[in-house]
Amino acid sequence: MEPVLPFALDLSGSAGHLAGSLHQQLRGAILDGRLAAGTQLPSSRRLAEELGISRNTVMGAYDLLVAEGYVLPRPGAKAVIADLHTRQAVARRPVSPLPVEDVRLAPMWRTPYLAREPARVLPERSFRLGMPDHRxxxxxxxxxxxxxxxxxxxxxxxxxxxxxxxxxxxxxxxxxxxxxxxxxxxxxxxxxxxxxxxxxxxxxxxxxxxxxxxxxxxxxxxxxxxxxxxxxxxxxxxxxxxxxxxxxxxxxxxxxxxxxxxxxxxxxxxxxxxxxxxxxxxxxxxxxxxxxxxxxxxxxxxxxxxxxxxxxxxxxxxxxxxxxxxxxxxxxxxxxxxxxxxxxxxxxxxxxxxxxxxxxxxxxxxxxxxxxxxxxxRHVRKMRAVYAPRREALLAGLRAMPAWFDVIPSEAGMHLAARVRDASQMGRVMAAVREHTPGAQSIAEYSIAPPAVPAVTFGYGVIDADAITASLASLRKALQRPA
CATH class of the missing domain: 3.40.640.10 (Type I PLP-dependent aspartate aminotransferase-like (Major domain))
Structure with a gap:
């Protein structure tokens, strides 16, 4: 009569701990691949007969393997070895997503003050703020x-x-x-x-x-x-x-x-x-x-x-x-x-x-x-000379749109801001800004409450002067078109 398993089990010296010893040996065989995923386990009755132990002992070892996820029971059929990769993925996946107001989180982080937003995909040369030029x-x-x-x-x-x-x-x-x-x-x-x-x-x-x-x-x-x-x-x-x-x-x-x-x-x-x-x-x-x-x-x-x-x-x-x-x-x-x-x-x-x-x-x-x-x-002096013509191009472009923008005075930094003269047109302005000057932002993104006087910020850290001039000319034409 062929053995019921492709390897020997040794229960000698396990008096009083037969179920535990059987469980550990079967578990070890699953982990090291001797019992591959999908393999049928022998019936509890047959394995008990071969090992000369009670069927309840075998059933106890099997139940532990099922509880741990190493074995998948099948009603009316023999249990099979689980796919460990699937088992591990299931173990790591939460039963359901944590609600925003989960009481296990500190109140500050249940609804974070600063929501994590998807990174905006911008051209390498853009009007984004706070970015120095790597070139x-x-x-x-x-x-x-x-x-x-x-x-x-x-x-x-x-x-x-x-x-x-x-x-x-x-x-x-x-x-x-x-x-x-x-x-x-x-x-x-x-x-x-x-x-x-x-x-x-x-x-x-x-x-x-x-x-x-x-x-x-x-x-x-x-x-x-x-x-x-x-x-x-x-x-x-x-x-x-x-x-x-x-x-x-x-x-x-x-x-x-x-x-x-x-x-x-x-x-x-x-x-x-x-x-x-x-x-x-x-x-x-x-x-x-x-x-x-x-x-x-x-x-x-x-x-x-x-x-x-x-x-x-x-x-x-x-x-x-x-x-x-x-x-x-x-x-x-x-x-x-x-x-x-x-x-x-x-x-x-x-x-x-x-x-x-x-x-x-x-x-x-x-x-x-x-x-x-x-x-x-030396690097700061060099970059100041690099940024200066960009700043001048941005100033010139914004001042060429006096019906739309009022430049806020500034003599430092890597960005300029301009107030939008007609607050009722802010939606139209920002739509054109996003299309023609990507990376520029509304100051509403920096405000706790809606700003009384809307404005737009334009960075010049990573965009050349000629590109600034062309982009603002395009923005001007877009704003001049009939609404």
Whole structure:
């Protein structure tokens, strides 16, 4: 009589544990392929007879295999071995999609403040905001510095770098911002972050008492910053922005954090006037508040002498200065920094350590050398010259449509904004904008409430001057056609 299975089973020494031993041996045979998917198991009666054990013992082992998904029962027929690939896929798939309001999620994330939207597919040359031009970056130099750093790094024992950033990069950043923006600091005042967004997240954790702290934000303003503070439990206070920037005189006295983009307001592009800068610092001093100064693309200046940074004017230690290299260099560098007041530095370093205990050392070292050797300053000067004619072409094109657009004054950054003169035509304007100037955005995308005066933002980081001129001419013709 042929054996009922193509391999031997050994139940000796399994007294009292026969079902468990049989189950494990059959399970092992399934996992290693001796029992292939679709193979019929022998009947419980026949296997029990061959092994000299009770049928109930075999049925117990089979039931365990069925419960674990290794065996598929078939009414009126012999059970078969399951396809493990199908079984694993089924095991990973949730029974049903998690509802948005699932109570297992923290309230903030049941309906996220910032919904994840599908990435817009744009032409390589477009009017998108905040993207520097890769064609003018010194790729060969960056590769050379990276190779040098890797060679040096390979000779060092493995170690975790400090969470606040390697000393060489912190010192280089301090010298860079002192030269470029007159920000007074040393390397000891710097916390290196993974881009400006992590800086906002760290500051929100540091400064917000959930449900209590009122944070003033620009309206319109940068949505990811608002998201970081909402996630930390802040109570947002949207503040109006006009041609002088944040309306400081409207700040409520119970606000404890004020977030501003004073060099180049995001998204309108206006600069915070010197009068309001001094008023904001006085507000913070009088009310025990702090100011977060986001200087995201202030290096690119096209007018006269830039206004002093808030941090430069600060004499009371109320300003946290946030900078980033993603706009001046490239997004994937993922390096930003915070210049923190002395009283907050140690606490901020502790927050950074909890959130991101050990940042990468290779990219930090390359960036430190890039800055210290003067390459950063040279690259910014070069890009300023690249962006200037693009900015002029954009200004000229928008000013050629006075019936439709009113350009908002701006002397810095990588984008311009223009108000739409007739708010009732905003739908028609945006339809034409999306068709002829892809990447341009309505400031409604930066606003908490519908803006009282609609406007459109146009980036010029990745589009050449001649393409800007042609696109705006096309936009003008589209708007001039009868509705």
């Amino acid at each position: 003018h970056f010194p790729h060969a130099l960056w590769r050379k510095l990276t190779a040098q750093v890797l060679q040096q790094w390979s000779k060092q024992p493995f170690a975790y770098p400090p969470s606040e950033g390697i000393p060489a990069l912190r010192a280089a950043i301090a010298k860079h911002v002192a030269f470029a923006r007159a920000v007074a600091c040393t390397g000891d005042d710097i916390i290196v972050t993974n881009g400006a967004q992590q800086a906002f997240d760290l500051l929100a954790r540091l400064l917000v008492t959930p449900g209590e702290t009122r944070v003033a934000v620009e309206e319109p303003g940068y949505p990811p910053l608002r998201g970081a503070f909402v996630a930390a439990g802040a109570r947002l206070v949207p503040m109006r922005v006009d041609d002088e920037g944040l309306c400081v005189d409207e700040l409520p006295d119970d606000v404890r954090v004020v977030s501003v983009t004073p060099s180049h307001q995001s998204p309108t592009g206006v600069a915070l006037s010197l009068r309001r800068r001094m008023a904001l610092l006085d507000f913070a001093r009088r009310n025990g508040a702090v100011v977060i100064e986001d200087d995201y693309d202030g290096e690119f200046r096209f007018g006269g002498r830039p206004l002093d940074a808030l941090q430069t004017l600060d004499r009371e230690g109320v300003v946290f200065y946030v900078g980033t290299f993603t706009k001046s260099l490239f997004p994937a560098v993922r390096k930003g920094f915070i210049v923190a007041p002395a009283w907050a530095h140690d606490a901020l370093a502790a927050v950074k350590h909890c959130a991101d205990s050990h940042s990468d050392v290779v990219t930090q070292s390359v960036l430190a050398t890039f800055i210290a050797d003067g390459h950063m300053a």
